[in-house]
Amino acid sequence: MKKMWQRAGMMGAALMTSRSALAEYAYNLQVPASQVAQDVFQLHNLIMLVCLGIFVVVFGAMFYSLIKHRKSVGHQAAHFHENTTVEIIWTVIPFVILVGMAYPAAKVVIDMKDTSNPDLTVKITGYQWKWGYDYLNDGVSFYSNLSTPHEQIQGTAKKGENYLLEVDEPMVVPVGKRVRMLITANDVIHAWWVPALGAKQDAIPGFIRDSWFKADKIGTYRGQCVELCGKDHGFMPIVVEVVSEEDYAAWVAKKKSTAAVASADNTKTFELTDLVARGEQVYQANCAACHQADGMGLAGVFPAISGSKVANGPIGDHIAVVLNGVPGTAMTAFAGMLSDADVAAVVTYQRNAWNNKMGDLAQPAEIAAVRGGAAAEAAAPAPAAAAAAPAAQ
Amino acid sequence: MTEKRTGKYRTSIILAALAIGLFLFTLYSGLK
Amino acid sequence: MSDAAHAHDDHSHGHPTGIMRWLTTTNHKDIGTMYLWFALIMLFSAGAMALLIRAELFQPGLQITNPDFFNQLTTMHGLIMVFGALMPAFTGFANWQVPLMIGAPDMAFPRMNNWSFWLLPVAGLMLISSFFLPGGAVAGGWTMYPPLFIQGGISYDLTILAVHILGLSSIMGSINIATTILNMRAPGLTMMKMPLFVWTWLITAYLLIATMPVLAGAVTMLLTDRNFGTHFFNAAGGGDPVMFQHIFWFFGHPEVYILILPAFGIVSSIIPTFARKPLFGYASMVYATASIAILSFIVWAHHMFTTGMPVTGQLFFMFSTMLIAVPTGVKVFNWVATMWKGSMTFETPMLFSIAFVCLFTIGGFSGLVLAVAPVDIQVHDTYYVVAHFHYVLVSGSLFTIFAGIYYWLPKWTGHMYDEKLGKLHFWLSVIGMNIVFFPMHFLGLAGMPRRIPDYALQFTEFNQIATVGAFIFGFSQLIFLAVVLKAIRGGAKATDRVWEGAEGLEWTLPSPAPYHTFETAPVVK
Numbered sequence: 001m002k003k004m005w006q007r008a009g010m011m012g013a014a015l016m017t018s019r020s021a022l023a024e025y026a027y028n029l030q031v032p033a034s035q036v037a038q039d040v041f042q043l044h045n046l047i048m049l050v051c052l053g054i055f056v057v058v059f060g061a062m063f064y065s066l067i068k069h070r071k072s073v074g075h076q077a078a079h080f081h082e083n084t085t086v087e088i089i090w091t092v093i094p095f096v097i098l099v100g101m102a103y104p105a106a107k108v109v110i111d112m113k114d115t116s117n118p119d120l121t122v123k124i125t126g127y128q129w130k131w132g133y134d135y136l137n138d139g140v141s142f143y144s145n146l147s148t149p150h151e152q153i154q155g156t157a158k159k160g161e162n163y164l165l166e167v168d169e170p171m172v173v174p175v176g177k178r179v180r181m182l183i184t185a186n187d188v189i190h191a192w193w194v195p196a197l198g199a200k201q202d203a204i205p206g207f208i209r210d211s212w213f214k215a216d217k218i219g220t221y222r223g224q225c226v227e228l229c230g231k232d233h234g235f236m237p238i239v240v241e242v243v244s245e246e247d248y249a250a251w252v253a254k255k256k257s258t259a260a261v262a263s264a265d266n267t268k269t270f271e272l273t274d275l276v277a278r279g280e281q282v283y284q285a286n287c288a289a290c291h292q293a294d295g296m297g298l299a300g301v302f303p304a305i306s307g308s309k310v311a312n313g314p315i316g317d318h319i320a321v322v323l324n325g326v327p328g329t330a331m332t333a334f335a336g337m338l339s340d341a342d343v344a345a346v347v348t349y350q351r352n353a354w355n356n357k358m359g360d361l362a363q364p365a366e367i368a369a370v371r372g373g374a375a376a377e378a379a380a381p382a383p384a385a386a387a388a389a390p391a392a393q
Numbered sequence: 394m395t396e397k398r399t400g401k402y403r404t405s406i407i408l409a410a411l412a413i414g415l416f417l418f419t420l421y422s423g424l425k
Numbered sequence: 426m427s428d429a430a431h432a433h434d435d436h437s438h439g440h441p442t443g444i445m446r447w448l449t450t451t452n453h454k455d456i457g458t459m460y461l462w463f464a465l466i467m468l469f470s471a472g473a474m475a476l477l478i479r480a481e482l483f484q485p486g487l488q489i490t491n492p493d494f495f496n497q498l499t500t501m502h503g504l505i506m507v508f509g510a511l512m513p514a515f516t517g518f519a520n521w522q523v524p525l526m527i528g529a530p531d532m533a534f535p536r537m538n539n540w541s542f543w544l545l546p547v548a549g550l551m552l553i554s555s556f557f558l559p560g561g562a563v564a565g566g567w568t569m570y571p572p573l574f575i576q577g578g579i580s581y582d583l584t585i586l587a588v589h590i591l592g593l594s595s596i597m598g599s600i601n602i603a604t605t606i607l608n609m610r611a612p613g614l615t616m617m618k619m620p621l622f623v624w625t626w627l628i629t630a631y632l633l634i635a636t637m638p639v640l641a642g643a644v645t646m647l648l649t650d651r652n653f654g655t656h657f658f659n660a661a662g663g664g665d666p667v668m669f670q671h672i673f674w675f676f677g678h679p680e681v682y683i684l685i686l687p688a689f690g691i692v693s694s695i696i697p698t699f700a701r702k703p704l705f706g707y708a709s710m711v712y713a714t715a716s717i718a719i720l721s722f723i724v725w726a727h728h729m730f731t732t733g734m735p736v737t738g739q740l741f742f743m744f745s746t747m748l749i750a751v752p753t754g755v756k757v758f759n760w761v762a763t764m765w766k767g768s769m770t771f772e773t774p775m776l777f778s779i780a781f782v783c784l785f786t787i788g789g790f791s792g793l794v795l796a797v798a799p800v801d802i803q804v805h806d807t808y809y810v811v812a813h814f815h816y817v818l819v820s821g822s823l824f825t826i827f828a829g830i831y832y833w834l835p836k837w838t839g840h841m842y843d844e845k846l847g848k849l850h851f852w853l854s855v856i857g858m859n860i861v862f863f864p865m866h867f868l869g870l871a872g873m874p875r876r877i878p879d880y881a882l883q884f885t886e887f888n889q890i891a892t893v894g895a896f897i898f899g900f901s902q903l904i905f906l907a908v909v910l911k912a913i914r915g916g917a918k919a920t921d922r923v924w925e926g927a928e929g930l931e932w933t934l935p936s937p938a939p940y941h942t943f944e945t946a947p948v949v950k
Binding site: 399408411414415416417418422423 | 609635638
Binding site for chain 1: 488492559560564566570572666706708731747748758763764770779782786793794798799800806876879
């Protein structure tokens with residue numbers, strides 16, 4: 001008996017502290033990795049204790065009554081049916097309890113909203129269906145896509161440990177630094193959330209909202225999009241890698257050099273086979289979600305590219321569709337998202353894959369030329385436009 | 394059938410006016 | 426079921442029979458019956474969608490649906506349950522019971538009553554058929570947020586039309602109910618003598634009249650943004666997607682009280698009967714209900730704590746939302762005080778009512794957690810919210826609908842229902858419901874988002890438990906259908922009073938209640 005109570009007490013304590021002893025059956029918020037997350041964890045514990053207390057008192061009374069005040073045990077009904085004093089008491093006491101909870105809660109609200117004095121500012125953009133990160137201080141930009149292979153989702157391959165919570169390019173930040181996030185979206189409302197860091201903010205197209213976090217410990221923290229944004233809402237996770245300051249500086253340097261290499265590609269001339277190979281990768285990462293891996297689309301929802309008029313028509317029009325999207329549909333403008341080299345590659349791939357056998361290709365320089373002419377007309381919201389949107393509230 | 398003097402038409406017209414007014418006000422506030 | 430009763434009439438109207446009877450009826454009992462049958466059919470349709478959802482979520486990975494179809498299922502499950510099942514069911518109760526409880530011969534506008542009902546199958550058909558349109562049904566969530574809602578195909582426009590029709594039905598029904606209560610009470614029945622069920626429906630009717638037009642405005646703006654080049658919710662055109670959320674939730678929050686106030690009324694009728702003791706604190710209950718209704722208009726942005734509101738907004742909506750716990754708590758205490766020192770028996774209506782008091786309170790506690798903005802920021806758009814609203818809507822609204830049916834079915838049909846089957850339905854429902862929804866609190870706290878067809882591995886165990894519970898709960902509802910059909914066809918004869926402790930005008934009538942009742946107003950002391 002005593003051992004049972006001991007174990008129950010330990011379990012209760014484990015649930016209340018931030019180190020849950022029951023990893024598979026997680027009963028509480030995630031282990032906090034920031035002061036804000038820790039504050040919220042404790043606030044939630046407080047509310048739960050209060051609720052538990054009220055529940056025990058009220059339903060203890062009710063269950064007592066159900067047992068004792070039954071006709072079948074011969075209890076006769078009393079006739080009282082009102083008592084103003086008691087009504088006042090059980091109005092005032094809950095009110096006082098609420099005030100007691102409201103005060104610590106208000107402090108956390110104010111703290112969460114204070115985005116001043118950041119050490120680092122990152123602009124985060126939600127897309128259908130990936131995240132874009134722009135480090136405004138360090139000049140690093142990249143997209144972050146789900147990297148779980150399709151076979152794992154379809155069930156033909158064993159699921160990895162971080163199934164659905166892994167990306168090709170994580171957001172890297174230094175430990176112990178205040179990171180201010182400027183959050184927006186390119187198309188529909190998304191929301192950025194990393195539970196362990198205690199930060200969640202809706203990403204609203206055309207507006208910038210800010211939020212912040214300061215990670216206490218080095219580690220990898222995972223989150224997901226938390227605003228329904230279309231079919232792959234469940235497939236655009238967030239990974240934040242918190243590293244030492246030195247590691248962060250090294251990462252920034254590495255990112256800058258890969259960016260330099262990539263932009264150098266935009267001036268090169270490529271062979272057809274290289275374009276097709278590269279284009280297939282670009283297609284898988286950016287187009288397959290809607291147009292499917294086999295290029296056949298989804299009947300009534302997303303058109304097929306295999307055998308389509310666009311992919312089998314003038315290459316200039318095909319390039320324009322990729323760059324500018326199709327207004328009034330879900331086809332986004334990829335001008336802001338893909339480099340000249342990537343657009344050239346994916347257009348070439350599409351024209352030479354599946355049932356398409358055009359045999360032609362596009363070079364990065366061609367894409368740049370189309371951009372130059374179309375720039376004045378392109379009305380689709382690109383990341384550059386969002387940066388000029390109204391300031392954070 | 395004699396009409397009962399319950400005031401029900403007056404009540405219902407007031408409520409209907411409230412409903413229509415709120416609908417129009419919502420649209421108007423969206424335009425601002 | 427009133428055909429036998431019809432024979433009692435001495436009028437020789439030449440009432441139509443068969444289909445024409447139901448199409449043209451202006452009788453509040455017939456119309457109430459139709460509302461309830463419609464609600465039951467919608468409950469099973471949306472319930473089937475829920476079972477598909479839970480089947481997909483049994484394991485990580487995509488097994489039986491693709492992500493877009495999954496979103497259609499979650500969206501339509503929500504729309505149909507709220508607008509097709511719960512609201513019509515409560516309106517059905519209002520139709521049957523309000524005239525009987527106030528001693529009126531029928532509703533204020535019997536023909537408008539007929540129209541209010543018949544709009545519903547039209548809207549229901551639109552919603553269900555939208556699955557078969559190109560692009561499938563709406564997949565943007567029952568909350569219909571733009572800009573996502575602007576992207577969808579033809580079924581989105583059809584759904585907006587259906588919402589308009591549902592809204593029109595509710596508004597007409599509410600005007601009817603409010604006018605009936607205000608203008609057609611029997612002499613001597615002052616407002617503060619009305620049964621609480623009548624009070625809760627009066628207040629609900631006001632809420633509906635105040636908020637459904639706002640919803641209509643919001644979806645009209647969606648329609649014009651989609652089709653006529655307006656940009657109410659499009660930033661590129663100078664609009665604001667968050668404005669939709671403000672307008673929607675200005676409707677949406679009172680809507681959830683619309684879904685629970687009639688439930689409060691039903692439970693306030695049942696508990697005194699089976700405790701053989703008057704409702705404790707009648708006046709407080711009236712004031713508490715009115716306070717809840719008024720407060721419900723100033724809390725809407727607690728659904729929007731992550732949109733980026735200024736600090737003052739967060740604080741205001743947090744405080745006002747926490748405040749609603751006070752009158753709600755008062756009601757719970759009053760129900761317990763009604764039971765206290767009563768002489769209770771536990772027939773099926775009472776079982777469901779007791780379960781309601783306990784489980785709805787759990788839903789209330791998770792609501793309090795959600796009211797605290799910093800905690801909400803962590804659990805918004807996760808399964809914690811799904812747990813909360815299913816506790817208040819399933820063990821809240823739905824259980825009281827079951828309770829009310831078991832309670833009044835003998836009065837309506839003249840037959841006692843099968844008590845053994847009723848109790849079986851109760852226990853399977855209560856146990857099943859908790860197995861589905863309690864683990865969802867943990868899933869939300871652990872970080873599982875809403876509206877996703879596939880999830881990370883650490884969420885597997887609780888999802889599996891929830892799915893098992895869903896199938897238990899879902900199939901148990903077939904027992905309810907059996908009980909209802911059985912009671913219509915036969916059973917022990919019900920007396921006028923039916924239940925030993927029952928008080929109120931409806932229990933002065935024979936069972937089944939005659940087709941026309943209170944054609945001369947009763948005198949109420």
